[in-house]
Amino acid sequence: MNLAPEPTAARVALWRALHAEIDAPPHVLDDRIGLQLLAPGDGWRARGDMDPDFTRPFRASIVARARFIEDLVIGQAARGLAQYVILGAGLDSFAQRRADIAPRLTIFEVDQPAPQAWKRERLIEAGFGVPDRLRFVPVDFEAGERWRDTLVQHGFDASQPAVVVSTGVSMYLTREANLAAMREVASLALGSTLAMTFLLPIDMAAPDVRPGLEMAEKGARASGTPFISFFMPDEIRAMALDAGFATAHHVSADELTARYFADRANGLRPPANAEELLIASISADRQTPPAQSSP
DSSP states (O other): OOOOOOHHHHHHHHHHHHHHHHSOSSOSOOOOHHHHHHOOOGGGGGSGGGOHHHHHHHHHHHHHHHHHHHHHHHHHHHTTOOEEEEETOTTOOHHHHOTTTGGGSEEEEEEOHHHHHHHHHHHHHTTOOOOTTEEEEEOOGGGTOOHHHHHHHTTOOTTSOOEEEEOSOGGGSOHHHHHHHHHHHHTSOTTOEEEEEEEOOGGGSOTTTHHHHHHHHHHHHHTTOOOOOOOOHHHHHHHHHHHTOSEEEEEOHHHHHHHHOTTOTTOOOOOTTSEEEEEEESOGGGOOOOOOOOO
């Protein structure tokens, strides 16, 4: 078993660190935990995929989606929700960074067994440890294992609501697989919420962003994990409602810009019509509230 993080997960973690290191404050997200775990050496910022200008819109998108979801989870925790599920967790660092909130939650990180084993080992080596509130849930998606069944085996209480998050995953799945995953979440307890990202058709992206997206699509195809699914906002909202959610809300790049990037002189902002967010709630009487800004 090759214990190493997925290249995409490592890149996302480094972009988060890059934002904290080179972009002017206030930082949308200050996350250098992944960088610490990866320990890539002093030359990591010289990599082609870390070029400050080329990565500007993409790192803005990465930290914006992470911050929005983090604010959503914090808002739900303040209302008593106690379960947070991260599908394809990669190098997510909420459990390590948010010591003010994480103890109120049981956090379930669902991921492929090998990179998850690597992460567990590095957390221990780096001194973070693995507290009981952080549950690693290894699921071999390629073998068709059902994440919900394994989740319950690791202490998930199916009678209680949860926030379930999936970022950077939908483009690799067929439309049918995405709908099946939505139905899986929609069958959870009332009051549960799904937050997921989706990719709009690449030809809709702005000209300055399109080459980067095309490069990412080409790289994904070459590595055997091609982009399969692209969605328009109305289409993915309709899918969520068809899957059984009572409400479904599209969070656009413009909305994220207004919330987190207003009045920035350097032009940092997530690109429109690229990767955006869907927030869906199961019960009509407990609609998902707007995310509350964290300190």
